[in-house]
Amino acid sequence: MIEVRNLTKIYGDHVAVSNLTFSIQSGHIYGFLGPNGAGKSTTMNIITGCLAQTSGEVLINGYDIFEEAEKAKKLIGYLPEEPPLYQDMTTIEYLDFVARAKRVPKWERSDQIYDIMQTTQIKSVSNRLIRNLSKGYRQRIGIAQALIGRPEIIILDEPTVGLDPKQIIEIRELIKSLGKTHTVILSSHILSEVRALCDIIMIISRGRLVACDTPENLEKLFTGTASVELRVKASELETRRALSHIEGVTQITYKASETDGTADVLVETEGKEDISEKVFFAFCDIRKPILRMNLVTKSLEDVFIELTSDKKEPDFETLGGGAEEDSEAADAPAGRDDEEKGPGKEPAPRPDGNIIGDAEGNEE
Amino acid sequence: MRAILDRELKAYFRGPTGYVFSAFLLLFVGIYTMVYNLKSYLANFEYVLDSMSFVFMIIIPFLTMRMISEDRKQKTDQLLYSLPMSTSKIVLGKYFASLLVLALPTAIMCVYPIILYMYGTINFLTAYSSILAFFLLGASLIAVGMFISSTTESQVVAAILSFIAILVNFFVSDLANFISSSSTASFIAMAIAVLLLALIIKILTKNGLFAVILAIACEAVLALLLYTKPAIFEGLFPSILKGFSLFERFYRFVGGMFDLTSIVYFAMVSMIFIYLTVQSLEKRRWN
Numbered sequence: 001m002i003e004v005r006n007l008t009k010i011y012g013d014h015v016a017v018s019n020l021t022f023s024i025q026s027g028h029i030y031g032f033l034g035p036n037g038a039g040k041s042t043t044m045n046i047i048t049g050c051l052a053q054t055s056g057e058v059l060i061n062g063y064d065i066f067e068e069a070e071k072a073k074k075l076i077g078y079l080p081e082e083p084p085l086y087q088d089m090t091t092i093e094y095l096d097f098v099a100r101a102k103r104v105p106k107w108e109r110s111d112q113i114y115d116i117m118q119t120t121q122i123k124s125v126s127n128r129l130i131r132n133l134s135k136g137y138r139q140r141i142g143i144a145q146a147l148i149g150r151p152e153i154i155i156l157d158e159p160t161v162g163l164d165p166k167q168i169i170e171i172r173e174l175i176k177s178l179g180k181t182h183t184v185i186l187s188s189h190i191l192s193e194v195r196a197l198c199d200i201i202m203i204i205s206r207g208r209l210v211a212c213d214t215p216e217n218l219e220k221l222f223t224g225t226a227s228v229e230l231r232v233k234a235s236e237l238e239t240r241r242a243l244s245h246i247e248g249v250t251q252i253t254y255k256a257s258e259t260d261g262t263a264d265v266l267v268e269t270e271g272k273e274d275i276s277e278k279v280f281f282a283f284c285d286i287r288k289p290i291l292r293m294n295l296v297t298k299s300l301e302d303v304f305i306e307l308t309s310d311k312k313e314p315d316f317e318t319l320g321g322g323a324e325e326d327s328e329a330a331d332a333p334a335g336r337d338d339e340e341k342g343p344g345k346e347p348a349p350r351p352d353g354n355i356i357g358d359a360e361g362n363e364e
Numbered sequence: 365m366r367a368i369l370d371r372e373l374k375a376y377f378r379g380p381t382g383y384v385f386s387a388f389l390l391l392f393v394g395i396y397t398m399v400y401n402l403k404s405y406l407a408n409f410e411y412v413l414d415s416m417s418f419v420f421m422i423i424i425p426f427l428t429m430r431m432i433s434e435d436r437k438q439k440t441d442q443l444l445y446s447l448p449m450s451t452s453k454i455v456l457g458k459y460f461a462s463l464l465v466l467a468l469p470t471a472i473m474c475v476y477p478i479i480l481y482m483y484g485t486i487n488f489l490t491a492y493s494s495i496l497a498f499f500l501l502g503a504s505l506i507a508v509g510m511f512i513s514s515t516t517e518s519q520v521v522a523a524i525l526s527f528i529a530i531l532v533n534f535f536v537s538d539l540a541n542f543i544s545s546s547s548t549a550s551f552i553a554m555a556i557a558v559l560l561l562a563l564i565i566k567i568l569t570k571n572g573l574f575a576v577i578l579a580i581a582c583e584a585v586l587a588l589l590l591y592t593k594p595a596i597f598e599g600l601f602p603s604i605l606k607g608f609s610l611f612e613r614f615y616r617f618v619g620g621m622f623d624l625t626s627i628v629y630f631a632m633v634s635m636i637f638i639y640l641t642v643q644s645l646e647k648r649r650w651n
Contacts, residue, residue: 011651050445052649073448084443086371088378100367101447145443 001026001153001183002047007056009042009207016042018207020056026152029179031198032187035308039207040187041081044157047185048078060153074102077151081158083142087131091122091141094130095148102149112148120144120174136167143174154178156186160193172197191304205308218303227296228276230265234288239265242282246275262291365449368457369464372431376465385427389469392416397476407484409477410494414618417498417611420505421534425526427465428509429519431458432641436517436648445649452642455510459638462506470499490620497617500630504610505530507637514644537612540602547597551590554601558582568647 002024009017017039024030032040045051047058049065049072058065063072086094095113104112117123120140125133130141139159146154159175160168175197178184188194194201195215203211203218211218232239236254243252246267253266269275276293283290376382396412432455435441444454477491509526516522543549562579566572589596606612610633613626 045442048446050442050649070448070450073446076446078442078446080439080442080446082439082442084440085438086375086440087438088375089371093374097367097371098443098447100370101449103448149448 003059005057008054010054016207020209026183028199029184031194031201033194033201034204038204041157044155048076049073075151077146077154079142079146079156083138085130090127090129092126098145098148104149116144116147136163153183203307210307227268229294229296231262231292232290233262242286246278365453365457368454369461372458372461382465385423386469388423392419407480407486409491410618413494413498421530424505424509425523427462428513429523431510432514433516433519433522451645455642466502493622494617497614501610501614504630504633507634511637511641514641534611537606537609540605543602545599545602547594550597550601554586
């Protein structure tokens with residue numbers, strides 16, 4: 001669907017995008033994730049033909065975005081970071097203008113605009129001046145504009161920035177529903193958003209593609225150890241003895257509670273094998289109750305921080321076994337670095353899923 | 365292209381721009397018709413156009429200042445770039461929209477000679493060819509203004525620069541009469557002009573080497589010509605200035621001459637600046 005090969009963009013002496021290679025398959029929602037200034041917008045601008053690359057090529061369904069611009073652009077609907085709206089027009093006038101500019105045939109123009117206004121829920125503001133509309137509506141009109149001409153690919157640059165939480169949820173729902181019928185690429189620096197929406201995450205850092213995989217695989221791949229967090233009613237000695245029979249346990253941290261005789265235990269293993277079942281039976285054998293048990297995997301946020309931190313970049317080989325359709329992309333040379341990923345430097349593992357709310361809250 | 369044209373045209377008449385432009389132009393036509401025709405019992409409409417051509421200095425920048433710069437400012441250029449439409453079509457759409465805004469008052473002007481005919485003798489050919497030249501002059505100046513608008517994000521800057529450009533164009537033929545027409549003076553002026561041109565090329569293309577080579581080559585040719593045929597330089601610079609002046613070309617029509625080369629010249633200036641505007645927009649993608 002989209003082939004990006006060795007894409008490089010240099011502004012003066014600043015390298016915004018460096019040797020980016022990936023491919024996008026149809027029918028998925030892709031998320032470009034990266035800190036501000038990572039090169040997400042630049043990449044999207046190049047893919048959509050708004051910006052010329054310094055080197056490399058972009059093919060949309062085989063059409064070069066530069067050489068066969070008109071054919072390629074017909075396949076793409078683009079919502080830039082700031083919705084490109086003519087403030088002096090009403091919603092319907094604006095959409096009609098876009099439809100005509102995209103050469104939607106006259107006979108299907110009004111039906112299509114009607115449909116799209118329905119999908120994006122902007123019918124109630126169809127006759128109002130865009131200038132007087134709220135940011136949420138403008139964003140919707142921006143998305144509606146991208147949908148006009150029924151392109152197969154929808155590219156959305158930070159579609160939820162500057163919206164209130166309710167609007168964010170609505171826009172996400174909209175994107176999700178678009179994902180059923182279109183290939184969607186969206187960019188964001190909000191982890192929870194990408195995680196919730198996207199089938200495949202592409203993490204970009206300083207103009208390089210550092211990871212490309214499904215959210216689950218990214219978490220799995222970067223979990224060096226599978227640890228189990230327990231709350232038990234047992235003494236330290238009993239606990240250590242019970243767990244000593246389990247293979248591969250490297251470290252046991254016991255922290256007794258002062259009040260109710262329970263203790264928090266963290267069991268770390270070397271392998272990636274889930275040991276929770278064995279832990280359960282170990283405590284069964286000594287007839288001590290486990291009050292709570294939690295499998296600790298590294299959260300996506302940890303992966304993200306690790307990949308985009310300035311200190312080091314991961315060895316790309318670790319990502320080789322990603323989702324099948326992306327094995328090609330994962331071979332991308334971006335982020336290839338001689339530095340080995342040292343487990344010692346990894347951020348502390350956190351219980352899965354806890355960070356979603358926080359990450360979002362910080363962005364508002 | 366039609367979509368862009370329609371949008372731009374609507375934008376002109378949704379705000380005050382289109383109306384103010386027409387009103388201002390027609391106001392001056394009215395005033396000058398009263399003074400030159402009605403008060404002095406002359407039916408020569410071309411005199412009216414001749415005297416009021418300076419109005420272009422004010423109304424053309426007013427018309428063209430937002431043409432491209434506004435898109436850049438409100439980021440709608442991103443939309444235009446992502447449309448399946450070539451940049452030249454976008455630029456042409458915008459250009460023709462403003463031409464239509466100019467054509468509206470010009471069409472109303474066409475009524476004046478008929479009114480004057482009822483009360484005196486009139487040379488229709490001169491009157492209408494002057495109106496045509498007036499329109500073409502405006503069309504070329506719009507192209508210049510559009511190019512200037514494409515180089516900046518600020519409408520104010522675009523308006524001021526366009527005003528200066530038209531001002532220089534307006535006065536250059538008068539000023540040319542005061543310039544020394546000796547061959548040395550012309551040579552020096554031409555040499556400086558070449559340097560300026562090279563500087564502009566360097567700024568636009570960011571290719572220093574090319575500009576320097578071009579400048580040296582042109583200067584060498586000039587020096588060679590001065591050495592071999594100094595007579596060429598006699599009065600050359602003033603006549604070149606006059607030759608470049610768009611207003612000077614317009615005055616020929618007022619004088620009763622239907623000058624085809626001038627029509628070609630107007631068309632060429634328009635095309636060159638439309639081309640430059642397209643290039644200026646394309647260049648922005650490369651930054």
